[in-house]
Amino acid sequence: MLCHVLSGTGGAGKTQLAAHHARTTWEAGNTDLLVWVTATDRAAILSAYAEAAAAVTGTDDAQRLGADDPERAAARFLNWAQSTDRRWLIVLDDVADPADLSGLGGRLALWPPTHPRGRTVVTTRRRDAALPGHRVDIGLFTPAEAVAYLTAKLAAQDRREDPEDIAALARDLGRLPLALAQAATYLVDLHLSCAEYRVRLADRARTLPELVPEDSGLPDAHRTTVAATWSLSVEHADRLRPRGLARPMLQLIALLDPNGIPTTVVTSPPALAHLSAHRTPGQGGHPPERLIGTEDAVEALRCLHRLSLADHTPGTPHQAVRVHALVQRATRETLPEAAREALARTCADALFTVWPDTERDTALARSLRANTAALTAHAPGALWESRAHPVLFRAGDSLGHAGLVTSAVTHFQDLHATACRHRGPDHADALQARHRQAWWRGMAGDAAGAALAYRELSADELRLLGPDHADTLDTRHALAWWRGMAGDAAGAATGFEELLADYLRLLGPDHLHCLVTRGNLIHWRGEAGDAAGAAAGFEELLTDHLRVLGPDHPDTLNVRHGRAWWRGTAGDAAGAATAFEHLLADYLRVLGPDHPTVLTARSDLAHWWAEAGDAAHAAAAYRDLLADSLRVLGSDHPNSLHARRGLARCRGAAGDAVGAAVALEELMADYLRVLGPDHAETANACAELARWRAAAEDADGAGTASADRRHGGCPQ
Structure with a gap:
């Protein structure tokens, strides 16, 4: 088989x-x-x-x-x-x-x-x-298998026990493999006889019958067995060095993803504070004044690993800690509700603390999202004590940054519904969830819907917060942007012009918000048709950025980015390519090679090389960029799709119109699946496909190759 x-x-x-x-x-x-x-x-x-x-x-x-x-x-x-x-x-x-x-x-x-x-x-x-x-x-061990398992574990340590005592212990443990594994480790580690362990087990079983809940999927007798063996094992782990930390560590990981918890989470400052505050009393260990450090936390994990309460594999740092779901449930059930909710907030603090502002490591981001989801499932109300915990917003934005924009929209839609239930529709949490939902709605391709959502949100914030509140102004900023993305470049420019006047009144000309708003105003004036004016505007804005922020500030680099782009749009493709070459060197030095902004700059550099007539150079750049985008962002991220489109365009420019059309036909399926038929990038790819199909049909012998796919890519 x-x-x-x-x-x-x-x-x-x-x-x-x-x-x-x-x-x-x-x-x-x-x-x-x-x-x-x-x-x-x-x-x-x-x-x-x-x-x-x-x-x-x-x-x-x-x-x-x-x-x-x-x-x-x-x-x-x-x-x-x-x-x-x-x-x-x-x-x-x-x-x-x-x-x-x-x-x-x-x-x-x-x-x-x-x-x-x-x-x-x-x-x-x-x-x-x-x-x-x-x-x-796969069910319980047979009586013979259970006895053989315990006998082999003891024999490996040169231990010989009365076969009747071994058989009796196997019966007491219900022949459940998980319970047998934990008990065997406990026996060996403490040098207990099977008879002695049975006495402890019986006493523990009488006092902790409900630790494994009824919905765990185990019969009643087996729930009692798991609870008792778990309790004995964790008690012994607490006596190992560093003493008193195994139990609070197990409590911490019991609320997170059983399939993998990053090391950084359980060694973060909030986690260490939890270990210090909840160290099991009555243990010798370290002097009371000694703070718990990272090494202590790791040693606590090793204690849990040693007693088969968790798996600790340091070689996989993003999923270094794994714990059986039954052990998690048994651990959570020992905690009073108030303690469990406080622990959930500690876990949320730990996740938020280690979550990088810029997600360069997609595997880490994926693990943090999984742990946040597990935490929310285990303690759904705990993260709404006074305000929604910021990790809830970070998880949603992480979905969007990973290219899962539709999932991000759904996440914030659910977050908004939860905020309304907990706090009401006018609470700041509900308004913030609406803001983030609208943003990712636009990123998912519905620019008009995003603009409408921001217009409605702006009206509510004006009513609730007033015209000069930071959130009100931030929403106006987003409204102007998505108005432009929906096709109203002149309206976007007007919105940014009005917003700039208020920012200047409230913050002064050198505030970062004013500088950023000036950049967006220049951009949309360029999109409205004044490319040369946009290039000149970014040149002037760069002078102020250099004076206020310095040459290496990311926003200063972004202004150089805008200046180079509009220089090319105004007709100087070669000059734009040269400017991007210089800019990219500084981006790499300041931000590092895997920063999303650096990947975008590499894409724009390849674009202007192609526009300047150097298709071969551009194609090589797109190939390298695609490899890095796939590694950093994944195959479905819009940046990866964009790199594939650029590569196809270069292929056509080099004379292979049929190959360009075929590549774009394959790409269209991904654009439709990932971004949908209404997204601007999908429309751009569709137009590109139509262009190269036409070129292929004009080429000698190419018409047949392309005709078969004439209706197979763009939305009709």
Whole structure:
């Protein structure tokens, strides 16, 4: 059988069995490729398959493959698995919804892939999972298996116990693999006999019968067993050095993502403050005046790892801490509601503290979003104590910055509804959620809808906050911008002109808000038709930025960006390219190579090289940019799509109109899927496609190649 589905309740040992099989198969040299996927949702599966596709196709193919959407990347990997001569093993661990695997990779890719040299293993808690393959129900150990497990664990430490005592302990533990693993570690670590452990277990079981909740999926007796073994293990972990920190650390991670918590979160200042304030009393450890440091927090994690209460793998810093969901639930249930909500706010503080203002590391951002989602699910009301916790807004903006703009809109729509329930529609939290929802609505392609939303928000803020409040002015700024993006460049310029007058009155000419507003006013005057005036305006504005902010301030660099762009738009493409070359060197020095602004500047430099007639140079720049955009931002980010469009344009300019048309046809499918038919970038790509289709049809012998796709890309 090429696919096995391990099905069973939490704590039954499905993941351990899959891991053991994968490890032994790999170590025996019986597989050439091992793909392990934490398959909690479809996006995680597609992402892992895209990475696998890059690994098996090599560097040249990886760039092309990564440029496709995740569904196509998955299809290519699965098709590779069906045709390769290499031996492979795919493990999909903890499939929550069988629908996540439905149609995986499209109609041409089989799932699971069928090949005599390949194997697929799936673990799931869903006993009703309609998954292809041979289902193996993983339940409790048999009496013999439970005894054999405990006997082997003890024998590995040269421990010999009475077989009757071992069998009795296995019965007491309900033969549940998770409980057996924790108890075995406890026995070995404390040098207890099975008889002694049974006495402690019985006492703990009588006093903590409700620690694992009824909806955990375990029978009553097993809930009691997990609670008792958990309590004994955490009590012992608390006695290990650094003493008294294991329990508060376990409480902290019990509210976060069980599939991976970044090291920086559990070693952040809020986390360390929690460990200091909640250190288990009565332990020797350090002198009372000694503050808890990062090393202490890491050692507390090692204590939990040692007692099988959590997994700590420092080599994967963004997912260094993993903890079983049953252990999390048992831990949370020991906390009074007030303590649990206070702990949730500590976790939110920790996440917000480590969340970078600029997300250069997409894997870290993805992990922080997952942890925020888990925290919100575990303590939905705790983050609304007085004001909405800022991590809720940061998570939504992170979705947008990752290119998941539709998800960002939905996030802030839900956040607004929650704010209305908790605080009412006129509260600052509700207004801020409306502001962010409108912004990402515009970024998702609905510029007119964003302008309308900001117009309505502006009226409410004028009523509630007054005309001179910072939030009112900020909304007017956004309204003017999206008015311009919706096609009313002159109206946008008027809006910024009026806003500038108020900023000058309230803040003075050298305030950053005034300088930024001047830049936007110049930009929209340029968009209204005065390109030469815009270039001159940015030249004048640069003088003030240099005086007020200095040459290396990011806003000063952005003004240079505007000056270079409008110089090219006014007709001097070569001068614009030279200006961008100089600017890019400073951007790299100040912001670093992976900053989004740097990637945008590289795109604009390639654009002006192409406009100046150097298509080959531009194409090389777009290829390099695409590789970095895929690495930093992912294949669906608008910047990655834009780089692909630039590369196709250069291909056409170099004489390959058919190749440009074909590339744009493939790209159009991604624009429609990611941004939708009404987005301005989709419209631009559609116009570009029409241009190169026409050029291809005019070329000798090219008409047939393009005609087949004449109606297959742009929205009709």
